[in-house]
Amino acid sequence: MTTHKRRLRLSTVVDHAILIAGSLLMIVPVLMLVQMTSMPDLINMKTGPSLSIGDQWVPNFEKAMFQADGFSGINTGTRMLMNSFILGIGFAFGKIFVGMLAAYAIVYFRMRYASLAFWIIFTTLLLPLEVRILPSYEVVQRLGMLNTYQGLIIPLIASATATFFFRQYFRSIPEELVEAARIDGAGPVRFFFDILIPLSRTMIAAMFIIMFVYGWNQYLWPTMVTTEEGMFTLVRGIKQITQMLEGNQIPEYGRANMLALIAILPPVMIVIFFQSWFVKGLTESDK
């Protein structure tokens, strides 16, 4: 009896130890970031991360948000934050919209090669942007979309993942509901907007969270297509600052770290606030 209890407790301890170690592994770099943003750049350069907390948060935040570098003077932190939001939101909505439409066509219309079409879409999972980056760049460049939001977003939004999730979801919606809507005189467009979108709202929310974070963190493609400073996103802009670290001024560690911290925040906030939607969307089957 007691040994049984002891063993149980031991395994709990081990479980927790593993979980705590894992959490620390994740959180310590973030804490270091927070610490370093509070120190003057000189100290950071001399000692690196330490345990002391300085008083530089406000000045660093101001520099990160409002100071620009380069020639144009427009790529301030606020500007980059806005660009990141435009990319994240455009990317997420674009993927959801395209994915929903494709899934709608595949599930609800009697197309001759619907399943073939689906599998072709599915195989594009094997061709992420990184694989087709040169031709994609060529196309965007010829269309004159370099340094535009369209150029930033459109090549990224074709989404096999979203199509797949929405297809599975639509297939779980009872057939009778579709039939009742047909009898009620809802044509394809009305059905899509009146029935399908409201029914899919938790799914849309879940997809939005995933896709927003994914879009927000895009690095390679924005680096390729944006050369004008006014178009930089946060993730790309941080890189720009760290490149300047190799110059001969005192590197702006505080500012760069603060920008990194700012870049982390929106995805974290979105996940925290929409967590319940997220779980619902992926698990709920109340249709």
Place this chain on the structure above:
Amino acid sequence: MSHVTLTALRKVYPNGFEAVKPASYTITPGEFVVLVGPSGCGKSTMLRMIAGLEDISDGTLEIAGRVVNTLDPADRDIAMVFQNYALYPHMTVRKNIGYGLQNRKIPKDVIAAKVAEASALLNLDDYLDRKPSQLSGGQRQRVAMGRAIVRDPALFLFDEPLSNLDAKLRNQMRIEIKALQRRLGVTSIYVTHDQVEAMTMADRIIVMNAGRIEQIGTPAEIYHTPATTFVASFMGAPPMNLLDGQIAGGAARVGDHTVMTDAPAAPGPVTVGIRPEDIVADPNGPLTLDIAIVEELGAHRLLHGTLAGQQLSVHVGKDSPATTGPFRAALKPGAVSLFDAGTGERL
């Protein structure tokens, strides 16, 4: 004038399966027709062809004087109630009922008035602002009915609307639906596999089996003069007793027992059909049954036993003596139905 006319209506599914063999019948205005048959016999398929949810393979379908074969469900002037209600989960009861009207570009105030009228008729006034998930099964069923009646369709279609309800509610809704249909006078086709529902609700019953119509008739006709052994054994609980018999010398016999003296059939083997309640206890009766089991059902009893070695059931009142062992009995006049031993057709 006929209201719904099917002419050799047939359904072959893409995989080559003939779910409905060519079927022809007409339904008069205001009639309540029940399609009944065992699972998989093609009832739903027939109904869905009429609704326009399933393509018609062959034949013509007329509703209210129009051939509607190729029309969309929305243009056929029909309304349908589904087994699982098929309510829109994200809309309130009010919107659920009004959605069909809204799609037909009917002015808002007219919709409101019609929804109010339907909800009053169905006692849904207290629930108009609830979502379907906040309703009981019976209430959901009524919302589905409301969605059907607001549109004043030429034809109601029901596909097993009560089979998700418990027995008590089912009885109650059965009466409600029937009363509503009477009151509105709308022609209706009602699919069920429950023969009690068929008997109690129908003006006329269509019995189907394996894609084929076995018999069309009033409940009394179906019950008393079944056209085939299938109908005889499908309708009634317990079903009609079907015994192997012989015609000899103008009399129908089961084993040594003469069950009918002036049989209108040629000599040879026949199937003898006798309803359980047409066998009555009679100490001087011509038949001697051997009863093995007595089922006590309160108002009456069911006796299960054999006649000349063949299984049969007897339905007797609670006052009738009932013990296992030999049981002397007589038949009510006209109790015996004769069927062809090969084809099962009524003779």
